[in-house]
Amino acid sequence: MNHLLDKESVGEIIGNLVVNIPSLLVHQEGKVLFGLFENSPDTDGIVVFDGGNLTGLIMRNHFYKEMAKQFGFAVYMGRPIAMLMDTEPLIVDYYTEMSKVGIMAMDRAKNNLYDHVLVTKDNTYVGAVGISPLLSELSRKSEEKVGILKSQNEALKKANEQEIALTKTILEKNLLLEKKSNAVKNLLDNAGQGFLSFGKNYMIEEEYSVECEKIIGRPLHKVNYLDLVSRLYDQEKASIQQLAFKRYFESTSKIKDEAYLSLLPNECVIGEKTIQLDYKPIEFLSEKKLMVVLTDISEKVSLERSMEEERQNQRLIVKALTNSGDINNMFDELQELLETGIPLILDNSPSDDEAFNEIFRQIHTFKGDFGQFCLYNSSKNLHVLEEQLQQLKERGQRSSQAVTELFAGVKTEEILSKDKELILNVLGQNYLQQNEKLNIAKDTVLELQTVIRKFCPEDQCRAILPYVNKLKSKNIKTILHQYQDYVRYICERLAKPVPNFLVYGDDIWIEKENYDKLFKSSVHLFRNICDHGIEHPEERAELNKGENGNITCRITNDSNNNSILIEISDDGRGIDPAVIKMKALDSGLMAEEELINLSDDDAVNLIFAQGLTTKSKVDSLSGRGIGMTAVKEATEQLKGSIGLKTYPGIGTSYLITVPII
Amino acid sequence: MAKILIVDDSLIVRMNLRKILTESGHEVVAEASNGEEACQKYAETKPELVTLDITMPKMDGIEALSTICQEDKKANVIMISALGQEAKILEALDKGAKQYIIKPFKNHEVLEKIDTVLKDIV
Incomplete structure (x- = not known):
């Protein structure tokens, strides 16, 4: 706005519009004035002086109006112009504001509204300003002003628009931001x-x-x-x-x-x-x-759970496929126990307590056996039954009547139904009859062998029979693999993480029947490894060993000696000869003097001796001190041998050598 | 690379840690198998960092930690702990330990934790 004020102050005064107009003296006659107006048509008015003093103004339109009156011309032509002049014209100072002059001029009486305005400077006449130029100048100025205002307005408008645009942008940005944060929130939500x-x-x-x-x-x-x-x-x-x-x-x-x-x-x-x-x-x-x-993560967890269930089912099916005989036997045996065995035990035991304990033990054993063959559902149901027996015991109700009542409500089919259903769904309804078929197949093999022996010459017999034998033989690896589930079962009961189980080495096909005792007693060896060898997870962590233990079985075909080497190793705590010596002393196995002179190697081999257990507490898993002896006896019956090597903190290896029969 | 004192009652853990640390360029200045020995070795060797087992005979890791931190306010101690010792770990952190490692540990985890503690000093 300031630049507008500056511009206004310059050229805004009336002085700038001043022009010279003709002047006459007060005593001059009318005819002089008449001549002046007639000869100079642009002159609209004259000033009148009396000596040096400004005394009046005579405007053209006013003069001719007077002349037009009756006798006007005759009267004024020869008389002084003072009679015609306006003695009170508007006189303003040179520096008066133009617009102010405009207002003053317009304030005059109607008949001299358009008269010139006279201008003085330091009280001296300097000229006159016509109304027409004043008005046009004033209107030009105001136009200019309007223009400036207009442009100012434009500028303001523009600024305003910019501001609006800016505001809009901000608003949009805010919206966008809000949208974005909403999007983020949405995403988060x-x-x-x-x-x-x-x-x-x-x-x-x-x-x-x-x-x-x-x-x-x-x-x-x-x-x-x-x-x-x-x-x-x-x-x-x-x-x-x-x-x-x-x-x-x-x-x-x-x-x-x-x-x-x-x-x-x-x-x-x-x-x-x-x-x-x-x-x-x-x-x-x-x-x-x-x-x-x-x-x-519920879904993930339940998925994992159902995957585990699926894995269990798969294991069950694999087990069922490879051990149909054993599984069918177990089904039959459980049925026999529940239907006829229980009353038999109750009738033939010396006391109710003994009968109770025997039944408890048998149910417990079945529970374990079913678990071993991955029949987890049956195992779970037997566990429930075991718990019920435990409750009877705790309540002191071990009478044969209480037991009979409990078992009256137990149906073999109910215990086995889920696992049976799983097996039958996958393997077909014939599964439960497979045992019979297998027996026939086995007999057929024997029959075939007899026939071959009978009708073939001896040299041909020797060539053919091994192949026929293979029909009923099994790979040692396959047999040893079966312990993996047993190891899992044992470790779960001991609350130890399930060890990794690896079987590797040569493929040797044997007739399992010949080694039955060895493989049955090997259960004790694996039990020993799980119970005594593999440490509890905290202990393993302390030693910075992996949480899960490792059990490996290596099979080697020693064809030079026609024998098989089975090396079963764990990465557990090893066997401490000092502990074995102490136990040997405790169990009266050897005298103190003998033990002092016993080498560490010989000491650790005492675990195969009858009556030694390194566990202070006897439980259902181990501790009776008969397990390892059974393995030793089985190998010796096969004219084989068993030994061990142990490294404290690192692990133990059991080496079984048996001839190929 | 730093001068490190390994404290653990298990020979296997000490061997393990020594291998991990030396292979990545650290210098194992001493080993100790109990708390008392740890304090003594700390005073002798002035290591830049200590890995300190919690459960040990004679003097346990917590006690050793207190002694070490009393002697040297700027001691950098990383506790080595078995699973389920959270309360002990908190106690150790209160008493000046900078970090902790749970057994069984992974090699890279040990090195990463040592690195973050050492970087924090600079």
Whole structure:
């Protein structure tokens, strides 16, 4: 606006419009004036002076008006012009504002509205200004002003438009941002993961994602996170969690933050959901906070569970395929026990207690055997039965009547139905009759052998018979592989992680029947490995060994000696000769003097001796001190041998050598 | 690369750690198999970092940690712990340990944790 004021102050005064107009003296006659107006048609008015003083103004239109009156011409032509002049014309100072002059001029009486305005400077006449140029100048000025205003207005409008545009942009940007943050929120809300955060007062902040509510099943605003999660764990875990949170918020070291956060439990169960919790450190306005990412992993967990079930079922089918005889036998034996065995035991035992214990033991054994053959459902059902017996025992109801009542409600078919169904669905209804067929097949082989021997010459017999024998022979690897499930079963009962089980080496086909005793007693060897050899997970961790143990079986065909080497090794704690010596002393196996002179190698081999057990407590798995002796006896009956090598902390190898029969 | 003191009552763990650390360029200045020995070796060798087992005979790791941190406020101690010792770990962190490692550990995990602790000093 300032530049407009400056422009106005220059050329805004009336002085700038001043022009010279003719002048006459007050005493001059009218005819002079008449001549002047007639000869100079552009002259609209004259000023009249009296001596040096300005005394009046005579305008052309006024003069001719007077002349036109009756006798006007005759009267004024010869008389002084003073009679015709306006003695009070508008006189203004040179520096008067043009617009002000305009207003003054327009304020005059109607008849001299258009008269010239006379201008003086320091009280001296300098000229006149016509109304027409004044008005046109004034209107030009105002136009200019309007123009400026207009352009100012334009500028303002433009600025305004820019501002509007800017505002719009900001608005749009805000919208976009909002949209974006909505999109992020949307993303977070629909990620299947919940996000929430809290500070050191543990109050969950408002901006948690919707999924959190879905996962946790309640609104979370202003909920105390610590209270929320503490209830999900046992007291010890909850107090560790609480301390770890506290320390995190107190800590000033990023490394320690990490350490504290990693100590927090990272999984919880809410209702039927399994939730994974990931903690991320965040800082907001230099205040330490924690972001929690909640992921519902129930599906994953249940998938894993059903996969495990599937794996179990697969194992069951494989077992069922390879051991149909044993499995069918077990089915029959259980049926026999439940239907006729129980009353028989009850009737023939010296006391109710003994009968009870025998039944308990048999059910327990069946439970184990079914587990070994991956018949997990049957095993579970037998476990329930075992629990029921245990309850009877705890209540002191071991009478034959109580037992009879319990077993009256037990149906063999109910115990076996699920596993049977699984097997039959996959292997067909003929499975349960397979045993018979196999027997026939076996007989056929024997029959065939007899026929060959009878009708073929001896040399041909020798060539053909081994092939026929192969029909009923089995690969040692296949036989040893069967212990894998047994090892799994034993370790699960001992609450140890299932060891890796590897069978490798030469393929040697043997007639299993010839080695029956060895393979049956080998159960004790594997049991020993699981029970005494493989350490508990904490112990293994302490030694930085993998959590799962390793059991390997290596088969070597020693064709020079026509024998088989079976080397069964574990990576467990090894056998301590000192412990064996002590046990040998305790069990009265050897005298102290003998033991002192016994070498470490000989000492560890005492585990094969009758009556030695390294376990102080006898349980159903091992501890009776008969297991390893049975293996030794079986090998010796085959004219083979058994030995062992052990390394403390590293493991033990059992080496069985038996001839090929 | 740093001068490191290994403290563990298990020979196997010590051998393991020594192998991991020396192979990646660290220098194992000493080994100790109990807390007392650890304090003594710490004073003698002034290592830049200690890996300290928690469960040990004579003097356990927590006690050794307190002694070491009392002697040297700037000691860098990483606890080595078995699973399920969270409460002990928290105690150790309170008493000045910088980090912890759970057995059985992975080689890269040991090296990463040592690196972060060493970087934090600089």
